[in-house]
Amino acid sequence: MLCTLLSALIIVVVQPIGCIIQQENQFFIIVAMDKVKLYIQESYEEMLHRVTWPTWDELLQTGRIVFVSSIIYAFMVFFIDFIFGANPENPIFKGILYYVYQIFS
Numbered sequence: 001m002l003c004t005l006l007s008a009l010i011i012v013v014v015q016p017i018g019c020i021i022q023q024e025n026q027f028f029i030i031v032a033m034d035k036v037k038l039y040i041q042e043s044y045e046e047m048l049h050r051v052t053w054p055t056w057d058e059l060l061q062t063g064r065i066v067f068v069s070s071i072i073y074a075f076m077v078f079f080i081d082f083i084f085g086a087n088p089e090n091p092i093f094k095g096i097l098y099y100v101y102q103i104f105s
Helices: 002-014 032-049 056-084 096-104
Strands: 019-023 026-030
Touching: 056 096
Parallel strands: none
Antiparallel strands: 019 026
């Protein structure tokens, strides 16, 4: 009974670290470093032979799209902040929130 409990405890504790293979009543533990090595080898193989990389023209086109959309988004945030933000130092327009704060103060 105690042996069964100990073997169950070993399986529960060691299982997250590595695989346990039972062969002829002996446990062989594949340590975590072997799993890491296998992961790196499989990742290298996948990056070389299974990934479809974009061409240079596709890369430039998507880069331009990201750049232009980032500029547009930055201007949108600037204008929203300028219109709705409270900026009492600005002599031209103090912002909508400035006037709302003036109503309640």
